[in-house]
Amino acid sequence: MSHSTLEIQLKTLPEQPGVYQYYDAEGIIIYVGKAKNLKKRVSSYFAKTHDNGKTRVLVKKIVTIRHIVVETETDALLLENNLIKKHQPRYNVMLKDDKSYPWICIKNERFPRVFSTRRVIKDGSEYFGPYTSMKTVYTLLDLIKGIYHLRTCNYHLSEDKIDAGKYKVCLEYHLGNCNGPCEGLETEAEYNENIKAIKEILKGNFKDSLSQFRAQMKQYAVNMQFEEAQKIKEKIEVLENYQAKSTIVNPKISNVDVFSIVSDETYGYVNFLQLSYGSIIRSHTLEIKKKLDETDLELLELAIIEIRQRFHSKSKEIYVPFKVDLGEDVKVTVPQLGDKKHILDLSVRNAKYYRMERFKQDKIVDPDRHANRIMAQMKADLRLHEEPRHIECFDNSNIQGTNPVAACVVFKNGKPSKKDYRHFNIKTVEGPDDFASMEEVVYRRYKRMLDEDQSLPQLIIIDGGKGQLSSALKSLEALNLRGKIAIIGIAKRLEELYYPNDPIPLYLDKKSETLKVVQQLRNEAHRFGIEHHRNKRSKSALNTELETITGVGEKTVVDLLKHFKSAKRISNAKLDELETVVGISRAEKVYNYYHNK
Incomplete structure (x- = not known):
């Protein structure tokens, strides 16, 4: 069907409440929506460029528009709900009709x-x-x-x-x-x-x-x-x-439905509490998968209609966290304080607990879904242009004068990818200089990745505040990568995230999944860096001890370590075992040194 035919369909839409249905070229219904004013709502889909990619794809697929005019907005809500359940259109949130309740x-x-x-x-x-x-x-x-x-x-x-x-x-x-x-x-x-x-x-x-x-x-x-x-x-x-x-609230609160919503980037969770004579006689949480970046208002309105239908609720009043439009038959209250606010807070808590449980279950049952949710959430929380499927975190906070080292840990799809972890021995910096060390390490890491044509991360996290972040940025600029990879710095207490050219830090919710992943990255980088630092210190200590033996040079030390693997084994070795590696003369010097101690 030509675009001009769509234009004709748009021009002939009435300015009344109703439900609209979009069909694709195969005549399959792909989206159902409700509107106070059909003409205005449907025209808005075609009048602007949408931020959401899925909405842009939906608009491209629309070939036919059909509509049903209704008397009131409440009728539109009910009809929309029933059509979504009947047709399960691809771009609508999923509503499953469960009839097996007792x-x-x-x-x-x-x-x-x-x-x-x-x-x-x-x-x-x-x-x-x-x-x-x-x-x-x-x-x-x-x-x-x-x-x-x-x-x-x-x-x-x-x-x-x-x-x-x-x-x-x-x-x-x-x-x-x-x-x-x-x-x-x-x-x-x-x-x-x-x-x-x-x-x-x-x-x-x-x-x-x-x-x-x-x-x-x-x-x-x-x-x-x-x-x-x-x-x-x-x-x-x-x-x-x-x-x-x-009984948990004022017994005067009777015949009331309470609804609240919590949501993340991919799902909305609507909790429903039914009150009668101050008692909760029913609690239920509905999980809704988002399809077109729907707002909490859109999800809540749809869920209220669905839940009230499902549980045959005839309550004349509902408590909600913000204003919703359900027609004139239902009194909508947005509680601010007292018993009413207490019961709304309880509903929110139920929704949050349900979401936490689902998150834990996904981690076990459906790791892919879990990863997708975390990635979508991190993209939103950290204000990124794309999902951080590949994150790298740098830490050199353990440099203390001797044996300067740095660590780079890698997470893929929100999980550690240990085979990709890297240690760095600082080569160009004399003494403890965190900023210069960070600049060197970041430069070496991404110079090598570019030379070897490896896929670059979507996000770099620098363990340190503004100073370290500026140092890392210098290296990205030198490699012409600034702006191509997102980069942030974490201040010491892990409460502040710094962005380039932004003096005001971002504070993440302490219970958010994004902060948990960032925390895990930082802890891993610390652990990995300190482990390497410790190994290096102990090796250098042992090397020093072997080299202090009169008549034993660097080559002898290397030969002995290659064969015996550790200083302890060298100290416990028999004379003939040492002799086979470095000859009788040097073997006697090493043997006598350890046995005369």
């Missing part, structure tokens, strides 16, 4: 049974949930079973059959778990009172049940029925214990 069912029948199920049947039964974990379902069912005596049999308890004596009480009755409605030992009205109380508990309201039990307990006590009063007291304790575990 529910608690109160069956539509005389003397209703209460049980867990994963199948919702539209037969007039009441369903509570869905719950995000089976553990919550079991806890609630155990709580209900411990307080109310409900039947577990599946008999059809019609009035006629009970009157005709069709059924006999079972073991559950004799164990005290059921009051025997099958033999007419409990009336339908009494049973339904319990069901009514159970519904309130499942909604998170314990107040009515507790006050009812307290009144019953007092009545039994007045009537001297202390055994019955004790049973009711135990029920109150069970309920209060459960309520204490679940």
Whole structure:
């Protein structure tokens, strides 16, 4: 389809709320979006050059635009969500529809049974949930079973059959778990009172049940029925214990949904808490893979619609970290302080913990995905033009007058590449001069890489502040590499990152993955450098000792070390062993030196 046809499609778009769909040349739907004003939103895709590469590719692939006009923006949100789930377009964030959550069912029948199920049947039964974990379902069912005596049999308890004596009480009755409605030992009205109380508990309201039990307990006590009063007291304790575990905020906060989001370069994590009577009755975190560098606002709006649909939430108010547009039916609150802010902070903490867990799991299960995430995050955090797949870190902080050395450690895809590590003995600098040493080492490293046509790193990290960074920059300039490789310096405490020509350092979040990788690089460079420095010092010490033996020159020392590998072995060697390497005369001098000590 020609570009002019696209222009015609754009001109004929209405200025109303709706949903737009982009199709490629094969007629496959590649993107679905919502808009307050269809014409403005869709035209914006074609009117400017996009910073995001994927968006540029998407625009190139668009051949046909279709749209659906709706009454309100809320309708647009719902329709967008449903179309994304139905078609899973390539450039939309992924929303998977999960229908296998557990529910608690109160069956539509005389003397209703209460049980867990994963199948919702539209037969007039009441369903509570869905719950995000089976553990919550079991806890609630155990709580209900411990307080109310409900039947577990599946008999059809019609009035006629009970009157005709069709059924006999079972073991559950004799164990005290059921009051025997099958033999007419409990009336339908009494049973339904319990069901009514159970519904309130499942909604998170314990107040009515507790006050009812307290009144019953007092009545039994007045009537001297202390055994019955004790049973009711135990029920109150069970309920209060459960309520204490679940109540975390002001009990006046009821029927509210709380949403928060944390995101990195590749994923967004939206946490959902559902509150009823001050209790959290549900918590769920949705992971969304970004496709077009979506903002937190875009992800949160989409996730709220998805989650509320998935969990059948009818709450009239939501708490969120920033304003979202969900239409007029829902009150949107952005808490600033107090209990409301406390519950929003709790939601954010849940989202962060979930993200940390996923990060750990990726490291084990999917190392490639883990590396991709770290690379994307480092690119953003360190303000780089490309992902730092290959990083090199230089350290010469261990130079102390003697045996000046430097270390270069290499990370590839966020992990140490030990075969690429290099040590340098400083050749051109006299005495301890960190700046000149750094200049020499950086020059030698990249001169050699250029000469051998090796692939250069995307990022160089210099262990040191502005001085060392300036020295390294001189070498990059001399090799005509300045601006071609990103370079930063780390100050001593690892809290400050310095950039060329920028006096103000960058401070990274102490918990960020980027800082962890930078920290690991710096620690590795220290370890590797100090190890080499120590080896060099010990070798020079041993060389010095051997050379102090009268009549033993440098060639003899080298021959002995080549054969025996260490000074210790030379000192423990027998005379005939030394003789075979350096002759009788020198062998006797070395042997006598060590054995006369």
